Amino acid sequence: MILQRTLKKAISATGVGLHSGERVKLTLLPAPPDSGIVFRRTDLPGSPEVRAEPSLVNDTRLSSTLVTDTGVRIGTIEHLMSAFAGLGIDNLIVEVTAAEIPIMDGSSAPFIYLLESGGIVEQDAYKRFIRVKETVRVEEGDKWVVLEPHEGFKVKLAIEFNHPAFNRAPQTVEIDFASHSYIDEISRARTFGFMHEVEYMRNHGLGRGGNLNNAIVIDDEFVLNPEGLRFPDEFVRHKILDAIGDLYIIGHPLIAAFSGCKSGHALNNRLLRQLLATPSAWEYVSFKDPLDAPSSFHRLPEAA
Template identity: 45%
Template structure:
């Protein structure tokens, strides 16, 4: 939890209007209403794949606005709503883009989206002056810190809770993900992974998503890669900003980071955190059980496409059903 509470260097994170303390989510919320940021906040960091220094600004937005990304370095760039149907690539990260203008794209949005999801933020404008979101330490912890510093404000309008009504499943080889009906008004996740690298191996994790669970169990888990894959990524012009400061690097049975892992199952926790971010591209929080094995951004996105392609598979929950349990 230390990294959630620390003050990042002033050159990295600044608030346009900074309060003296963060705003942790406490207590039991009443009716699930939409929330936005109390004030704007900005941050600068390195892009994982481009290696560029990128400035990020998070701004409040009105009720019903949703999460919308905007490139500020491209003239007349169209806003990119954070929705499953604006995703244009999922190979190494989740990438939003404009089909009519291929250069208008923003990559590596999943950790920020996970923070929005985990902290219950429905509406925000995300301004970014480059082609990807800064990676920071490779987790969602610094994004949670930013949201805490900005604070949140309730907006009165009910949240657009999306209830899964019947099973939806997508597969690729031995990998699969599925969305199943669930009660309780929140998202339940069960994932497993299986890597040949002995430092990772087979891991599984189950979580009922709530603000406290997200912060304590998922937010600090970092992205990871295999040492053998780094050279190929560099040849493809990717991972130029990657380092042991923002990713866990594995060489068979060894973790190469000097500080080791933050927890023994950090790998699967990060995969669950990625899924939390990818699933928030539904346009609202899901009431569902999400199950998967060896899933990634591609399958996470495909299952949302399949869900919304079948009008009988989902519905917006009523206000009564949208009462949120204590985090």
């Protein structure tokens, strides 16, 4: 049977918020079956909790941010959520001492390391998947995203930047997780930004913690990071990392094919909301026999 997963023990790390520039302590704690991913703001009175769900993604300026009706915020959750998806984590409490998840190195690899250090354990409850039964599509001008029925999980994304640093490598990548590893192919891809955007971001209270240690920075022609890129097509691979994290805010692994062009956090969230608003387009499924599950989910790292 394919079971739900959590951590064996609590584990912590400290970093800086990409947009706030604030120092923040992140603590990941085990959680019971069927509790999902719950964020806890320990810096606020009463340590309010915010559950990861699409309806609470109410700020998508350069990241996915949960905002409750009482104004409690948890920002830049997509890289951490992407790591949860990559390792098949279903239930976890995420404690933070600020309004933003630390950016670490700009990828999800540090979160993968943190989770594996805490130990991943299976729980006495079936993992619940969401199987997409009908195509769901959202468009905005020349940008679009779509979920289609597929017996597995694969992602195809295209970006379009008329810029020398982007034109040196393909701007479209497709990853089928039946034959490729999230950890190897996606987790190390870092977030990126342009020098000319920095002043705008700072004026709007964004990007205050960004530097060459936690983002790829690009000028009018070149990548400024001394070490260069980790993949020739690292930019679009990071967009896939983001999309996987955004999609996992739905709370369950998707059995589907996701594709998009010039997509971002706002469009990804609209797609989830559209899916949930179309009851005929999806169903919950579990697998008592692991061999009945799509092969995409056979590649999850083994639990302890």
